[in-house]
Amino acid sequence: MSEAEMTSAWQPRGAWAGATHVGRHGSSHGEAGVRLLLREEIGLATIIVAGGREAALREILHDRLGWWLPEVGTTSIQGERGLVWSAPGQWLGVAETRRDLSSLQELLQGVAAVTDQSDGRAVVRVSGHRARAMLAKGVALDLHPRAFRTEHTAVTNIAHINAQIWQRDEGPTYDIMVARSFAGSFWSWLTHAAAEFGYEVERSSAR
Template identity: 40%
Template sequence: MAKSTLAAQSAFTDLKTSKHAALTIEVLDDLTMASIASSKGRAEEVKAAIRAAYGVELPTTPERVTGKGIAFIWHGPDQWMAIADRGAGMRDIEVELKPVLAGIAAVVDQSDGRAVVRLSGPRVRDVLAKGVGIDLDPRAFKSNGVAITHASHIGIVLWQVNDAPAYEIAMFRSFADSFATWLTHSAAEFIGH
């Protein structure tokens, strides 16, 4: 891609990456994402193509799989979200996946359609409990688990990245500021205002 002088804007107007003992908030602005929806009856071919290209097995249950520099989030029956860092090379997952899945799946760029934050730290579950009605206890929800749910009336996709624990939450971009208001309100008890 040529060098554009057009500046990219964070989906979050005010929310910034911040580290606290209880909770770390990271705004993930530099991601490239794409929706994948298998063509009718072609899911096995889609899986084989992804296996061949990235060495990972696409999940058929609400789970996340990671390959080298890429993750796939289950997004519905025969649907996934591919997600990777955009980086200095301006990686574009849509462009990358289209030839891999040509004729067997629809690939739609979502790099800007979703706002994503990563939340981690010892009190992250207590914060999420204030808006997410999902049992995130390690007995019920494990690393790489995925939930399509809502946070404080905002539709989200949530997945657990590691046992730190760290979670990533994706929402429609336009909701980012409402989500941030809820998040800072809910986290205030642990990290102050």
Template identity: 45%
Template sequence: MAETAPSWVPRSAWAGIAQAGQIGSPGPAGVTATLLDGFGLATLIAAPGGAAALSDLVESRVGVALPSSPRIVSRASHDAIWSGPDQWLLRAAAREGFADLLEALSAQAAVSDLSDARAAMRLSGPHVRAALAKGVMLDLHPAAFAVGDAALTSVAHIGLHLWQLADGPDGSVFEIMVARSMVGSFWSWLAASAAEFGCRVSIDRAAGRG
């Protein structure tokens, strides 16, 4: 009898770990967690002395100038997030055409596609800072960490990349990105930290950003 080849289906980084619904205290949610899927993500590392040329190339292709400090720069379909001297994350809202873009950028940078290697989440709500303060090793007060700021830090011994977006209807908005292999541990910490405030969980499968 002929064997049937297995059918491989892409699996969300959050599959089997987090799901839509409410966790913790009932009633109005103090924290909203949106699990992000479907985005394209890559690291860009400029050659020595080549950061300006790389930034010009990225801007000509997607309209985003690479930030020179720990910041996130966003346009309609792409974000550039500082991740170290002459290093950035480039995120696309969708993966269509992303491989071709990365091939073009490889003329000016070392490029690595991380689209399936990272998990991302958007957090908002009136108690989002209080929940994050239970483990994030940063001062997230607006006077110290403003809209557009980005940082590499850790929580519960898990490395993460965090940045703040423009305020939404329910207040401050943060995004967090972690290695896919650490999603279970990160979610365990976040669920426990946000439970007292009530946490509403939703899933955005269409894109990586709002």
């Protein structure tokens, strides 16, 4: 094997590489009921507050980034950047790319532990007029608007796979995050569940 061939074999791959195919799939009748947008460039970082430092964390995030800490089970995202509640004293920072979160560790030194999760997680955005009906097939959560609305989030199981879901708008549009090692299994379930409604797969463009 040539040096060029050996080098190319080790090129970085997105979390969805090899499992997904861009385009229209499933039922071909009418408009696709589900849209799946692969968030391959997304930046993710866990933020775990140090004991007794939540007030300091809140102040730094607000003053330096214009972010605010969301309450239990909610998000505080403006555009594509912000925070998702994950557990008591723990939040998920999200942004368009990992570069947009690169300053967090230094910014929060002594206040919170920051760990980059961009390569360890896979995120897909699910939308379309049949998105809620499709997700109801496997999400262990009541997604009816009376129970789960915009800015709500939950750590749950989807088809027996641990996941975190947060609702972006009343479309409805959801972002779903799973461990990278489960991306293939999750995608298999997701596409089978979406097939009867027809679904469109797209990739987010890198900046």
